[in-house]
Amino acid sequence: MELLTRPWPWYVAGPIIGLTVPLVYLYAGRKWGISSTFRDVCAATLPSGIEYFQYSWRRLGAWRLVMALGLIVGGLVAGLTRTTDVAISTSTRDDLAALGITDFSGLVPAELFSWTSLGTLPGLILIVGGGFLVGFGTRYANGCTSGHAISGLSSLRLVSLVAVLGFFAGGLIATHVLLPLILGGAG
Amino acid sequence: MAISNPGDAGATGGPRARADTVAAPRDSGTAEAREPMGTLPERLWPYALLGIALGIVFTRAEVVSWFRIQEMFRFQSFHMYGIIGSAIAVGAAGVALIKRLEARSLTRRPIELPTERFQPPGYQYWIGGTAFGLGWGLLGACPGPIYVLFGNGVTVMAVAFLSAVAGVWTYGAIRHRLPHS
Numbered sequence: 001m002e003l004l005t006r007p008w009p010w011y012v013a014g015p016i017i018g019l020t021v022p023l024v025y026l027y028a029g030r031k032w033g034i035s036s037t038f039r040d041v042c043a044a045t046l047p048s049g050i051e052y053f054q055y056s057w058r059r060l061g062a063w064r065l066v067m068a069l070g071l072i073v074g075g076l077v078a079g080l081t082r083t084t085d086v087a088i089s090t091s092t093r094d095d096l097a098a099l100g101i102t103d104f105s106g107l108v109p110a111e112l113f114s115w116t117s118l119g120t121l122p123g124l125i126l127i128v129g130g131g132f133l134v135g136f137g138t139r140y141a142n143g144c145t146s147g148h149a150i151s152g153l154s155s156l157r158l159v160s161l162v163a164v165l166g167f168f169a170g171g172l173i174a175t176h177v178l179l180p181l182i183l184g185g186a187g
Numbered sequence: 188m189a190i191s192n193p194g195d196a197g198a199t200g201g202p203r204a205r206a207d208t209v210a211a212p213r214d215s216g217t218a219e220a221r222e223p224m225g226t227l228p229e230r231l232w233p234y235a236l237l238g239i240a241l242g243i244v245f246t247r248a249e250v251v252s253w254f255r256i257q258e259m260f261r262f263q264s265f266h267m268y269g270i271i272g273s274a275i276a277v278g279a280a281g282v283a284l285i286k287r288l289e290a291r292s293l294t295r296r297p298i299e300l301p302t303e304r305f306q307p308p309g310y311q312y313w314i315g316g317t318a319f320g321l322g323w324g325l326l327g328a329c330p331g332p333i334y335v336l337f338g339n340g341v342t343v344m345a346v347a348f349l350s351a352v353a354g355v356w357t358y359g360a361i362r363h364r365l366p367h368s
Contacts, residue, residue, distance in 0.1 A: 079340050127343060127350065133321050146330070170319060
């Protein structure tokens with residue numbers, strides 16, 4: 001049992017995640033990706049004259065919306081049986097402590113990602129600003145970490161490589177430039 | 188504009204909607220309509236199971252953790268690189284096998300393998316990718332983990348989800364004015 005509740009190493013998790021790509025292809029030929037669920041939600045709930053959202057989201061998106069619901073349930077199951085703190089390196093811990101983060105007990109820092117933090121400027125920028133950019137960027141680049149990094153690079157696509165380089169460029173800027181500004185401003 | 192554009196019928200309008208109505212009586216709302224002849228019904232429960240399995244893996248491997256994403260962007264651990272790298276290696280091997288064996292899907296649908304492997308990457312991949320990366324670095328979660336974290340009890344991720352949907356909607360609304368290629 002302990003094997004199931006403690007954190008899994010990369011060489012167990014990575015191959016399982018990678019297997020998803022051929023499995024989803026082999027079931028019904030679909031290209032695995034998650035971010036398109038946001039577009040499906042737009043198409044399903046926001047009536048508008050926008051061409052981009054006029055497609056049959058049931059036919060093209062039902063499978064991934066169901067998968068997304070499964071992700072929530074899987075997270076719930078795993079969360080109930082999680083026993084340890086996230087095992088990040090001490091250098092990361094030190095860096096984040098220097099930015100003012102003190103609570104390392106959750107999957108995310110509670111002082112930045114909670115309903116109360118939403119009322120603070122750093123929390124608002126990280127949750128709402130970060131979420132908006134994730135949604136906007138994923139559609140502009142036509143894919144996210146699953147669609148481009150895993151599915152796309154599995155098919156050796158050049159455009160996916162460029163998108164993934166962009167993901168990292170953006171992530172490095174956010175981590176090393178924006179985050180110190182955002183969290184320092186709160187201090 | 189879109190509605191009156193006959194050239195775009197495949198992505199919008201009439202023929203599809205009509206086919207939906209015709210096929211509706213013989214399926215149970217899972218949109219099996221208009222599939223090529225000879226396919227078997229695509230069920231949704233395998234995707235639910237897949238989602239649950241991935242939700243557990245994402246949590247156990249801590250890829251949903253903002254701390255892990257920070258660690259990755261600070262190059263302070265191999266963990267995330269190992270996960271992404273080995274996932275790509277296994278995925279690529281699987282895709283290569285599918286091509287080599289000309290495998291057919293279980294439900295006999297065509298396999299949507301991307302064909303334009305060396306299409307020159309336009310602005311959309313550079314700019315869109317970087318925008319996504321900025322969000323990934325701040326939020327510490329890409330789309331999958333947003334769902335998984337919500338399940339894990341980080342319920343404020345519902346706000347991140349709505350923000351992401353707003354971001355997608357904004358893209359859809361202004362995309363004709365953005366540089367793509």
